[in-house]
Amino acid sequence: MTTARNFIDGEWVEAGSDGIEMFDPATGELIGTAPRGGKAEIDAAVAAAKAAFPAWSETPAPKRGEILFRAAQIMESRKEELGRLVTREMGKVKVEALGDVQEAIDMAYYIAGEGRRLFGNTTPSELPNKICFTLREPIGVCGLIAPWNFPIAIPSWKSLPALICGNTVVFKPSEETGGCLTAYVECLLEAGVPAGVVNIVNGTGEEAGDALVKHPDVPVISMTGSTETGRIVSKNAADMLKHVHVELGGKNGIIVMDDADLDFAVQAILWSAYGTSGQRCTAGSRIIVHDKVHDALLDKLAKAAAAQTVGHGWDDAVEVGPVVRPSALEKIERYVKIGQEEDGARLVTGGARPDLPSELAGGWYFQPTVFADVTPDMRIAQEEIFGPVTALIRVNDLDEAIRVHNGTRYGLSGAIITRDLAASMKAMRALQTGIVYLHNGTIGAEVHLPFGGMKATGNGHREAGITGIDFYSEQKTVYIDYSGGLQRAQIDT
Numbered sequence: 192m193t194t195a196r197n198f199i200d201g202e203w204v205e206a207g208s209d210g211i212e213m214f215d216p217a218t219g220e221l222i223g224t225a226p227r228g229g230k231a232e233i234d235a236a237v238a239a240a241k242a243a244f245p246a247w248s249e250t251p252a253p254k255r256g257e258i259l260f261r262a263a264q265i266m267e268s269r270k271e272e273l274g275r276l277v278t279r280e281m282g283k284v285k286v287e288a289l290g291d292v293q294e295a296i297d298m299a300y301y302i303a304g305e306g307r308r309l310f311g312n313t314t315p316s317e318l319p320n321k322i323c324f325t326l327r328e329p330i331g332v333c334g335l336i337a338p339w340n341f342p343i344a345i346p347s348w349k350s351l352p353a354l355i356c357g358n359t360v361v362f363k364p365s366e367e368t369g370g371c372l373t374a375y376v377e378c379l380l381e382a383g384v385p386a387g388v389v390n391i392v393n394g395t396g397e398e399a400g401d402a403l404v405k406h407p408d409v410p411v412i413s414m415t416g417s418t419e420t421g422r423i424v425s426k427n428a429a430d431m432l433k434h435v436h437v438e439l440g441g442k443n444g445i446i447v448m449d450d451a452d453l454d455f456a457v458q459a460i461l462w463s464a465y466g467t468s469g470q471r472c473t474a475g476s477r478i479i480v481h482d483k484v485h486d487a488l489l490d491k492l493a494k495a496a497a498a499q500t501v502g503h504g505w506d507d508a509v510e511v512g513p514v515v516r517p518s519a520l521e522k523i524e525r526y527v528k529i530g531q532e533e534d535g536a537r538l539v540t541g542g543a544r545p546d547l548p549s550e551l552a553g554g555w556y557f558q559p560t561v562f563a564d565v566t567p568d569m570r571i572a573q574e575e576i577f578g579p580v581t582a583l584i585r586v587n588d589l590d591e592a593i594r595v596h597n598g599t600r601y602g603l604s605g606a607i608i609t610r611d612l613a614a615s616m617k618a619m620r621a622l623q624t625g626i627v628y629l630h631n632g633t634i635g636a637e638v639h640l641p642f643g644g645m646k647a648t649g650n651g652h653r654e655a656g657i658t659g660i661d662f663y664s665e666q667k668t669v670y671i672d673y674s675g676g677l678q679r680a681q682i683d684t
């Protein structure tokens with residue numbers, strides 16, 4: 192049985208009889224329950240985080256960094272166990288599950304170093320005998336709401352920058368992956384993060400998540416999930432003028448130009464479109480292909496997609512694991528039907544549940560799927576399916592490719608595969624996405640660089656890198672006037 196627990200004011204709390212059931216997506220088996228926290232648990236967790244704030248925020252940042260450095264080492268020593276938990280709770284394949292954990296390890300090492308930086312700015316003054324600089328200060332209790340698709344990486348992206356800045360946190364994990372968050376927080380505690388500084392309240396978004404967003408003692412909310420949830424969270428936080436960061440959905444496009452190495456392009460598309468069974472916010476769900484190579488690419492991609500091995504994520508031979516829950520599978524099936532019937536696109540390969548051995552019969556699997564003859568305005572080219580489905584759109588030149596690429600409401604990750612430097616440079620500037628890949632698919636991120644999207648993918652903030660530090664700290668501008676007289680800026684210059 193899995194061990195999703197609440198952690199409030201230094202005490203672990205097991206699920207009660209009303210716990211939320213958790214299932215293994217690979218087999219459909221019940222693997223445990225998560226506590227069904229609500230307003231009362233959120234109130235208790237926020238009170239604990241508020242009480243822990245003065246001592247933690249006054250702990251020197253380099254000391255906080257040393258604790259988080261130890262957390263990185265502990266996660267490294269538990270990497271395989273944490274990776275197994277990721278696969279068990281949300282299904283992704285072994286290499287990606289271990290990569291999920293590695294992202295948290297990387298973030299912990301990176302952020303530990305920030306404990307000795309947390310740089311501000313020092314600038315000259317426009318007046319004599321005056322010094323100006325900025326200081327970073329923590330804000331308070333941060334409410335961190337996470338999805339299930341990167342169940343260790345995303346909580347680390349949110350919590351580690353918050354903690355290094357001196358904030359305390361309350362987590363609301365996804366209902367699917369509370370065991371992963373429990374194990375992650377265990378690593379922080381073993382490293383020396385004090386009681387009350389980190390708290391977990393499992394529960395549904397509508398109850399626990401909503402109570403966290405609306406709590407008056409939580410000035411900071413960071414949430415990753417769908418655009419619809421992001422909108423609700425933003426509205427609910429607006430009355431209290433909270434600092435809100437939302438990282439939301441995507442409909443990412445990969446442009447393949449007529450000079451591309453098609454074998455490489457296929458490899459990049461497979462990894463982008465079918466990695467994590469298409470359940471990445473950066474999933475390559477639109478392939479925008481130059482007419483001259485369209486048919487050749489389609490042929491190679493369809494064969495390669497059909498040859499992908501689907502099965503249990505922890506099996507070394509498997510390339511595509513299950514999707515997270517039955518409703519995700521039903522949504523994918525619905526979109527395949529929409530693609531064929533409503534949109535009139537051509538299903539080239541996939542489009543159905545695969546035949547698998549009997550021990551996996553209860554799991555939630557879908558074949559890697561390719562649609563062709565897709566036009567830019569079709570629903571399957573506009574809406575996030577969040578499954579192993581990708582759509583080929585034919586274009587005639589780079590300008591059209593860029594126009595099609597930018598023609599969705601989302602703006603997370605964009606990519607172009609070409610040997611032409613000028614085309615790459617043009618796309619680099621023109622793609623309306625927070626992340627651009629030249630000569631690769633729409634894949635993931637490195638922790639020391641900003642991560643996030645434009646348009647309906649976010650609200651202008653960026654996670655990770657120094658931008659993560661910016662979000663979780665207040666900047667205070669300090670002026671020291673040692674002239675001995677009254678010097679008036681803009682007047683006595």
Ligand code: NAP
Binds near residue numbers: 365418423438575
């Ligand atoms: P989701 O359904 O929006 O849920 C995200 C989190 O918000 C969950 O913890 C959820 O709780 C909680 N929540 C739901 N309603 C809430 C409310 N009214 N108030 C407060 N919290 C609430 O998204 P998901 O299915 O977990 O994740 C998939 C989505 O995330 C996709 O759209 C994907 O593109 C996006 N995503 C974006 C990024 C990025 O960086 N841009 C990264 C990863 C994923 P429950 O689970 O308990 O309902």
